[in-house]
Amino acid sequence: MVQENIVTAAMLAIGDELLSGRTKDKNIGHLAEMLTLAGIDLKEVRIVSDDEDAIVEALNALRSRYRYVFTSGGIGPTHDDITADAVGKAFGLEVTHDARAMDILGAMYAKRDLPFNEARQRMARMPVGSRHIDNPISVAPGFIIGNVHVMAGVPAVFVAMLDNVLPQLEGGKTMLSRTIACPYGEGDIGSPLTAVQKAHPDTVIGSYPKFDGKVYSTDIVIRSRQESDLDAAAAAVETMLTEVAALKTKGTSASGSD
Amino acid sequence: MVQENIVTAAMLAIGDELLSGRTKDKNIGHLAEMLTLAGIDLKEVRIVSDDEDAIVEALNALRSRYRYVFTSGGIGPTHDDITADAVGKAFGLEVTHDARAMDILGAMYAKRDLPFNEARQRMARMPVGSRHIDNPISVAPGFIIGNVHVMAGVPAVFVAMLDNVLPQLEGGKTMLSRTIACPYGEGDIGSPLTAVQKAHPDTVIGSYPKFDGKVYSTDIVIRSRQESDLDAAAAAVETMLTEVAALKTKGTSASGSD
Structure with missing residues (x-):
């Protein structure tokens, strides 16, 4: 088979709620459709729980094997949102409160007269060297580090973030x-x-x-x-x-x- | 955390159509809900394409790590239905036309006055030593080999096969x-x-x-x-x-x- 210019991708969906059946994933099917349109082959999907070891292991397996990796979930303000830390650990990178994300989030909460507390500040955490993925829905950005695109689990936000990411990808020849x-x-x-x-x-x-x-x-x-x-x-x-x-x-x- | 009597499971969903976005998976969410009710922890899900190496690798990773594995897809009569062969390869077992499955399928097609041709006979193939999972919808059985439960991808059949399997599982204490x-x-x-x-x-x-x-x-x-x-x-x-x-x-x- 001719294997010219094949661009591959994988997805890692993160969240206990997907594995308990409480939430039915909607992001996998959407990513699959959008990548197909972009001429990128989605080759593998994994769903893991909110467990750091599980996320790190799956992410390292996928990012070494495929051109692009997309994650969903675990970037909110609560204790079970551990994706940023797990991604940092997978890459061996320090995870800090990103200055620009702090500015964006701080300004948004100030405008809404809400305290920019420790929980909300968690949403500014990302591995050093990350680039933002803009979030036009709820402001808190996703991020790109290496070939990994870290996005929200809430479908409306996942869709909006993916729209921002797709034009930046090196598309293969469309299938x-x-x-x-x-x-x-x-x-x-x-x-x-x-x-x-x-x-x-x-x-x-x-x-x-x-x-x-x-x-x-x-x-x-x-x-x-x-x-x-x-x-x-x-x-x-x-x-x-x-x-x-x-x-x-x-x-x-x-x-x-x- | 108390880890008494925790029964774990994983799912392997097989099919190019899931990764192209053509088909939106419905089986993962259903399995997740049913296992939660049964007190079994679904710990990981993987989706792979109709590719023997990919299926074998994922299946061996999952079956060695979790108490139960459930697969969906790839057990129909066409050339892209390669799950039985891949499962046999993963276990190092010969895959043959199961005698009882041949009887059941042969009788069904005879009754419907349809030829029991080579393609239809493919649906009787399973690794030697497999036990059947009855299929009340479209007759062609799934099978159990070791801790792996091989089921159809068509949601109505997956649901019916899972109903037959669940009472046989050693349930953990319900969550x-x-x-x-x-x-x-x-x-x-x-x-x-x-x-x-x-x-x-x-x-x-x-x-x-x-x-x-x-x-x-x-x-x-x-x-x-x-x-x-x-x-x-x-x-x-x-x-x-x-x-x-x-x-x-x-x-x-x-x-x-x-």
Whole structure:
């Protein structure tokens, strides 16, 4: 397979609430979609609890392996918000109250006539050398250190921070995709589709079964970075579907089986 | 912290479609909730692509570290369904067409007058020595090998398979939880809540900020396996909130700040 200019990424979602089921993560799916659009391959996601050792270990595994890492969660003002310290530990960097973050947060709380207390000041903590990720929703910034982008867990803030980060990323060539609606279930097309995939190694062909309660069908999704490869594989899938249709007309099985 | 009878678990969600954003995972949150109810601690989740090396590596990391592992996805009839082979490789076990699974699937397809072809037979493949997980929705079974539970990615089937698995698990003592609605944002309670957490090490106290567009508030969630520890920590939180309220009455800041 041609591996030109592949930019990879991983996500580390942090938070006990994700692992207890109390909160249903919404950030993984959003990041996945946005990176796909940017031509960046999300290769792995991990979810860990608010545990420093777990965060450090996962972060070091991911940041050494992938071009970009995105974290969510654990950058608020309470004791269970330990992401900044864990990231600092992973990088072997001191974590301090960032001067500019202190200014921004201090000004915001002053304007709102609220005390800029120790808890709120925690939100200014980041490893030395970090760059800010602006937070247009609730002011407290995320930060970038090395290839790691530390963002909030609250979905609205995660989305806003990611919008600020995406234009700065070195995007790979955008992955193109084409979806072909197949009126048969996976069982009817599994073997011939395998043959198509083998004959078109520069594409990635996925099949996604659907069942509406009565009838099985399949979405066949072809992905490639080259339009010409995509065209060739799509043509092969269409030919395959015509052949399957002819076989089914001869045989006993109807469309809509799994 | 008392660590009596803690049963841990991890999840491995498998599928390119989860990492491209095409499919939004629904199984992680469901498993998390069900394990919490069963008194089992979900400690880590990983999502990897339909890549054998990635699956094998993640599975071996998780199965050696946690009591139970649950996988989702990659057990259908198409070429991108490689979970059974990857699990076999991780365990160093041969993967064959399980005789009983062949019988069940063969009978089902015969009844529906559909060919039990090579693709459909793929769904009978599992590592030798596996036990079935019954699938009341679409028949093709999941399987259990060692401490690993291999289940479907389609949410309705995942849910049904998990229902069959849960009664067989050795449950830990159920984690109890209590939620206290706090009318203040995290910034107002961060420091005193840290003190409560330190004074009640046999509980895990989480704080979850809420913002309705105008007013910040917080859900404080206390978790413990001991009712008495929960009661003590909850009482301490209530006292803390009374103290914060008194401070705010004296000071300038209103409730509803972050």
